[in-house]
Amino acid sequence: MENSKELRRWLDDMNLPHPLVIAGPCSAETEEQVLKIAHQLKDTDVNYYRAGIWKPRTRPGNFEGVGAIGLKWLQKVKEETGLKTATEVANKAHVDLALEHDVDLLWIGARSTVSPFIVQEIADALQGTDKIVLIKNPVNPDLSLWLGAVERLYKADIPNLGVIHRGFSTYQKTKYRNIPEWQLAIELQTRFPDLPLINDPSHISGRRDLIFDVSQTALDLNFDGLMIETHWDPDNAWSDAAQQVTPDRLVQIMDDLRIRKETDQEAEYNSAISNLRAQIDVLDNQLIDLLGKRMKVSDAIGELKKSRNVAVLQTGRWNAILGSMILEGEAHGLSEEFVLRMFKAIHQESINHQEKIINAQV
Numbered sequence: 614m615e616n617s618k619e620l621r622r623w624l625d626d627m628n629l630p631h632p633l634v635i636a637g638p639c640s641a642e643t644e645e646q647v648l649k650i651a652h653q654l655k656d657t658d659v660n661y662y663r664a665g666i667w668k669p670r671t672r673p674g675n676f677e678g679v680g681a682i683g684l685k686w687l688q689k690v691k692e693e694t695g696l697k698t699a700t701e702v703a704n705k706a707h708v709d710l711a712l713e714h715d716v717d718l719l720w721i722g723a724r725s726t727v728s729p730f731i732v733q734e735i736a737d738a739l740q741g742t743d744k745i746v747l748i749k750n751p752v753n754p755d756l757s758l759w760l761g762a763v764e765r766l767y768k769a770d771i772p773n774l775g776v777i778h779r780g781f782s783t784y785q786k787t788k789y790r791n792i793p794e795w796q797l798a799i800e801l802q803t804r805f806p807d808l809p810l811i812n813d814p815s816h817i818s819g820r821r822d823l824i825f826d827v828s829q830t831a832l833d834l835n836f837d838g839l840m841i842e843t844h845w846d847p848d849n850a851w852s853d854a855a856q857q858v859t860p861d862r863l864v865q866i867m868d869d870l871r872i873r874k875e876t877d878q879e880a881e882y883n884s885a886i887s888n889l890r891a892q893i894d895v896l897d898n899q900l901i902d903l904l905g906k907r908m909k910v911s912d913a914i915g916e917l918k919k920s921r922n923v924a925v926l927q928t929g930r931w932n933a934i935l936g937s938m939i940l941e942g943e944a945h946g947l948s949e950e951f952v953l954r955m956f957k958a959i960h961q962e963s964i965n966h967q968e969k970i971i972n973a974q975v
């Protein structure tokens with residue numbers, strides 16, 4: 614699969630004055646609930662009304678969705694409000710039912726994207742459809758697996774594709790339910806700049822007070838749209854209560870978000886940015902030069918260790934470097950997270966250099 618302008622045609626054709634918005638409850642609960650929220654979202658920026666019909670849950674015993682009856686409620690939503698509809702599908706039976714009920718947009722969930730068998734089954738069931746199909750990232754931060762799923766659908770002649778970034782599972786304790794790992798979304802855009810990219814701040818945040826900030830970051834990174842779980846009574850929702858917002862709050866979020874353009878054609882902007890980018894280029898070259906020099910010193914240490922039969926890894930020294938660099942970084946406005954990541958990468962490269970030297974056959 615190659616990048617092409619064709620990939621974003623379905624989105625461009627919508628000619629939206631704002632990012633694409635997919636909103637609605639995490640789960641369809643009752644007909645009344647589905648219709649009530651849809652009517653509240655009717656005259657807002659919302660383009661697609663979402664509702665989970667089949668819910669993959671971590672543990673058995675939790676609410677697993679109302680099933681096919683919910684698709685009838687979504688049809689009613691379309692009739693009564695004119696909103697297009699969206700739901701998650703996780704196997705062939707779901708696809709067949711969703712198509713039968715004329716759901717306009719289907720998405721593949723994170724737990725399905727991890728399984729090439731399931732993705733292939735869904736792709737086969739959807740073969741040639743002109744519905745929009747969005748693929749959520751797999752639960753683990755694996756860009757190839759994510760793009761592999763997109764490719765399976767592309768090869769099944771499904772032209773209207775896109776991806777949803779919903780964050781990644783982690784053992785670390787963080788403020789997020791699923792850590793964003795924005796770098797992956799940036800890498801995906803670098804490889805497929807025209808593949809529509811939607812952010813799901815609800816699943817990244819796991820709590821409603823973070824949704825605005827995550828959405829703003831997504832828009833600052835050129836995301837094309839947002840999927841935000843919305844419920845008329847979030848606290849009493851049957852699933853994911855903590856991360857849903859009310860329709861009023863959604864409207865407020867959309868009002869407050871700053872939508873930035875990709876670039877600016879003004880001469881003044883162009884000359885200022887060229888000047889600053891020239892400075893960045895000089896500094897980046899200096900960084901590479903310095904890192905090369907540091908590795909040369911590390912090579913010399915490697916030779917010395919080899920002659921004295923000393924181990925490569927020196928945890929005492931390494932911890933001392935980390936401690937002092939975190940403090941130094943702080944004084945230069947660099948976050949601890951960044952300094953740690955950067956020095957772990959430098960340390961690993963240094964170890965690789967020394968390993969090569971120590972294990973070289975003479």
Ligand SMILES: O=C(O)C(=O)C[C@]1(C(=O)O)C=C[C@@H](O)C=C1
Pocket residue numbers: 911914915925926927928930931934959960963964967
């Ligand atoms: O100080 C050393 O012994 C080194 O080999 C250098 C270095 C580093 O790159 O800073 C590399 C490996 C060790 O684990 C500790 C530090």
